[in-house]
Amino acid sequence: MANLLTGDLKYDYLSVDEPPVRDERIGGCTAYFGCCSGLKEDFRKGCAQALNRKFSQSGGCQLMLAMGIINTISNIVTIIHSPLGCCSNLAGMAGVRNISRASRGLKTENQTFIHTNLDELDVVNGGIEKLRRAILYADKEYQPEVIAIMNGCVPGVIGDDVDGLVRELQPKVSARLVPVHCEGFKSRFVSSGYDAANHGILKYLIREPKDTDESGTETEYESKERISKTVNIFNVGSNSHKDELELSRLIKKLGLIPRIVPLHASVYDLDRLGEAALNVSICATHDDYMLGHLKERYGTEYVLDVLPIGINCTNRWLRKIAGHFHLEKEVEELIEEETRELIKAIEPFVKVLKGKRAFVGGGETRILTTADFYRSIGMEIVGIKSHNLDRFVQYLLDEIDNPHLPVEVAAGQPAEELNLLKRLKPDIYIGHIGANGWVTKLGIPNIPLFGTTINYMGYSGAYELARRAARALKNTIFSKNISQNTELPLSDEWMQTYPKKNIVRGALF
Amino acid sequence: MSDFIERSKFSCALGGAITTITAIPKAIPIVHASGGCAAALSNTYNLSSGYRGTGYCGGNMIPTSNITQSHIVFGGEEKLAGQIESTIRYIKGDLYIVVTGCQTELIGDDAVGVALKYRENNVIGVSTPGFKGNTLRGYDEVLCTLIKEVVEKTDEKEEKTINLIGIVPGHDVFFKGNIEHLTDLLKRIGIRANTFFGDGESIEKIKTYGRAKLTVVLSETAGQLAAKAFENVHKIPYITTDLPIGPKATEKFLKLIGEALGIEKEIIDRVVKDEKKYFYSYLERIVDAASDLDFQRYAVIVADSYYAYPLTEFVSEELGWIPYFVAVNDIEDDKLQEEYKNKFDRLTSYTKPEILFESKSGLIEKKLDLIFKEQTDSKYHDRPEPMFIIGSVVERGLAKKYGTGFLSVAFPVSNRVVLNKGYAGFRGALTLTEDLLSELVSAR
Incomplete structure (x- = not known):
């Protein structure tokens, strides 16, 4: 089948240890500020992809996104080959993984992760021996089906040969060893982490299945019929x-x-x-x-x-x-x-939401589809903010019919976003985690763009999107209270500067 | 050489630096590292420290130089300089602290040197790459730099002022409440405590910390370097003691500091008497339930050294529980382990706890498995039940497995929301008692 979005892309990277990062494989824009028509034009010409920002705040790291995939595999031990900081958020996420598993009827299990805890000595001598001991410990103590090795920046810079170690140890351990190359500094696009994790799964984890089906009672015809x-x-x-x-x-x-x-x-x-x-x-x-x-x-x-x-x-x-x-x-x-059925069901919410001004911020595909839904039920989309933009959403951008729609491209960067929001004053904000708290401090009611227990997809998801937005507008006092009693760290000079001035032609990425 | 760690309860030195800086009023971190470090490390503490939140300038608000591949090759000092210049214009702060990540240190950027060029704009720099150590190291590095660069040198000493350190913001989930309880108590015996992070502190006040007469460190593993910096740079001697929880420990704490500063014994005795009376007037409320329902528990404590002994001492010496097993995860040195172990000899309980120094959670579990298994094979078995585990949220699984009571106190605490509560002193101990015993009646 002809596939527009991936048309000229190649998928033959499994012979190499590390996949190319998105910067090389896909490219895209990580910094933009302007109107939608301008963005479409600049993106087509390739100018939008060459932009960077002067004042920058913390965004994401591809390691976290790779971990987000790997960590969901059942019966796995993850080894973070790095100092203690990388993935230290796992410390308080034990329950989160199990909430997710329980909601799917899966067995809850202790989340086992190991840090190789690289220190100054390891930086000089290399961290491979410590990693070896950690792998052997994990295999012996837990006998997991999979041991994933997540590479942080330190082994990436000092040049630890993790793949060599994996090849050496694989015959000696019962778990499948899956190295994942997701060093944060290597990519401006956190989505590189998805490729890194998927590369590990494709190259190291999956093997030829031994039986055709679980029960072994399926005939060859039945099996073909099922697969078809x-x-x-x-x-x-x-x-x-x-x-x-x-x-x-x-x-x-x-x-x-x-x-x-x-x-x-x-x-x-x-x-x-x-x-x-x-x-x-x-x-x-x-x-x-x-x-x-x-x-x-x-x-x-x-x-x-x-x-x-x-x-x-x-x-x-x-x-x-x-x-x-x-x-x-x-x-x-x-x-x-x-x-x-749906249109009838959301009627009462549409009455509340019609004409209300909304701003949507977060990942490129989610914000454009979410904004499209709210627009389709009569809300006014006053602005969007995307973490980055690439070829996968170009057609969605083309479908936006308001040429003046303000668009910001930024991963994180709450200073730029709050500046824009203060100018636009939307009635409601729908945003990615990490943004909503700041928006509350600005006094704008908001709901999350996604949630691991929230249904936003399909028709029942559309109902929920409408229902949640309408509910948030029923009582907006919390954000008002917070904005009147807390202070944002942004200076007057910043708030008076039009954010576009922060966007410059990139020197080094 | 350090070993690998299973289910680490620490972040790295940069994480420790960030959680420390964001707890100082109007101090702004500028992180010279790859783009993800600042928000990720900050969020470790924003979430897992009882939902402490980003605060004034944490999380993804943190200014960052966003180092990528090409800077690894060509160097990132120029990028950092630009970032400092824009941050001091756009972010309102009283002090800007440049801290560094692994990438920029490995390529040899002189971030501290770059920061120095902006000293007159209230910018300082600290080297805090993740590989330098854990959270506690980052805390000490930041404090040491503040003590050397920001605290003003003076020969004038205030006789009744102390610097109170070792309470690591975020890593001590209850740091705000603990600081408040202790400063209030010290105030009542006439002592002013400088705390860096307490309510009412500011960069202006931190500049005057050189006038303190004494530094008190509440941890063997955090604040020791900072205390030495106070001693070397500002000629302030220091003592190390435990976080006091409950009447007995707090009385010792007040006497130790009071005596060192020459506070009249009568003043201390009066405060202790009043507070003890207050403590028991409330503790009395649960006496009936505790007796009728037999609330005495075998206590298992899994925590860092800052909390392990104080919690054990409280449940043993005040509540009369059986101190059964203690696992400590942050002391590696043999001699320090021995010294720490000796503290437990002070307990009056006939049963002294077994002490395990271990940073691999799986091996702690294995040890407890043995305790339980050993004693379940016979018809009559004297096993350590009923048991109560005080640890972090990591131990919740253990508590579930063995069917014990459970409270998370040590980091990480992601199963509770903590605002201004603290466990230190007399009143904090009442709060701790409420939380412990609420667990025992929560199903009723």
Whole structure:
């Protein structure tokens, strides 16, 4: 199937230890401030991709995003080959992983992670011996199915040969060893972390399955029949189990068999990634590396298109899948039925939300689809902020019909965003974690753009998006109280400076 | 050489520096590192320290030089200089502290030197790469630099003023409450305590810390370098003691400091008497329930050295629990381990706890497994039940496994929201008692 978004991209990197970072493989824009039409133009010409900022604040690290994938695999021990700071947030996340697992009916388990705790001596002598001991300890004490080795900046700079060690130790341990190269300094795009984790899964983790099915009772015909109808839906760290149930429900209604991978999957399931007729992404920013390589490996076709959020995008997502199976008639019936039911259900919320001014900030695919939904029910989108912009959302940008819409491209950078928000004064803000607290301090009511227990995808998700926004506007006193009694650290000079002035032609990235 | 650590309860030196700086009123960290370090490390403490939050300028608000691949090759000093210049214009602060990450230190950037060029704009620099040590090291590095660069030298000493350190913001989840309880108590015996992080502190006040007569360190593993810096630079001697929790420990604490500063015994005795009376007037409330329902527990404490002994001492000496097993994760040196172990000889309980120094959570669990397994094979078994585990949220799994009571006190604490509560002193001990015993009645 011709696939617009990945058209000229190559997926043959499994022979190398490290995947290329997004800066090399995809490129994109990490700093922009201006109107939507200007951005479209600058992006097409390649100018937007060459911009940087003067005053900068902390963004993200690809290690955290790689960990977000790897850490969901069942029966795994993760080793963070680094000083103690990298992934130190895991200290307080023990329950979070289990909440996620419990919501999916999976066994809760102690989250075992090990830091090689690299110190000044290791910087001089190398950290390989410590890593060796940590791997042998993890294998002996826990007998996990997988031991993942997450590489921080220090081994990256001092040149520890982690892959060499893995090749040496693999025959001696029972766990599958999965090195993940996700050194933070190597990429401006945190999404490189997705590729790093997926590279580890594709190159080191998955192996040829031994049996065709779990029970061993399936005939060859039954097995072929099952695979011919199986749709792998590739989940992401920011979606909930309820999202997965909703998307599965829709796929089943088309007479297909949904299978949710790779997050929270067992090694057994991962080995069987190839047993599907179609691989479907729910977020192109996450998945192209995985889906492209699975096509190389198993020949499985894929749909890498839109995030199924809101009515239009869910419809579009379903049509793309149905198209592959020639279920055009069935999908139109499904869409007709679902939208009719939904539009009636959200009527009371639409009454509250109509004409309200909204600002959406966060990851590129999610904000553009979420903004599209709120616009479709009569809200006014007064601005958007994207962590970065790349080829995967160019068509979504093209579909925005307001040429004057203010657009900011920035990962984190609350100073720029708060400056813009103070000018725009939206009625409600929908944003990525890390932003909402600052927005509350500015006095603007807000709801999270995603949540690991919130259903925002599919038709039931659209209902929830409307319901939550309407609820947030029922009582807005909290943000008012906070803004009147706390102080933001931004100077008057900053707040009076138009944020575009902070964006400059990049010297070094 | 340090060993690998399982389920670490520490961040790195940069993480320690950030949690320390963001706890000082109007101090702004400028992080010279890759883009993700500042927000990630700050968020470790914003979330896992009882939801302490980003505060004034934490989390992704932290100015960062955002070092990437090309700076690793060409150097990042120029980028840092630009970042300092824009930060002092755009972020309101009384002091800007440049701190460094692994990447920039490995390539040899002189960040402290760059910071020095902006000294007149209230900028200082500290070298804090992650590989230098854990959270506690970062805390000490920042404090040492403040003591050397910001605290003004003076020969004038205030007889009744102390510098109170060793309470690491964020790493002590209850740092605000603990500081408040201790400064209030010290004030009542006529002593002013400089705390860096307490309510009402400021950079202006920190400049005057050189006038203190004595430094009191409440930890063997944090604040020792800072105390030495006070001694070397400002000629202020120091003593090390434990975080006091409960009447007995607090009385010792007040007497130790009071005597060192020549406070009249009567003044201390009066405050101790009043506070003890207050403590028991409230503790009395739970006497019936504690007796009728038999609240005495075998206590297992899993914590860093700052909390391990004080918590053990409190449950043993005040509540009369059985101090059974203590695991400490932050002392590696054999001699220091021996000294720390000796503290437990002071306990009056007939049973003295077994002390394990271990930073691999799996091996602590293995040890407890043995204790439980050993004693369950026979029909009659005297096992350490009912048990209560006081640790961090990491030990919640253990408590569930063995069916024991559980309270998270040591970092990380992600299962509780902590605002101004503290466990130190007389009144803090009442709060601790409330929290411990609430666990025992929560299902009723």
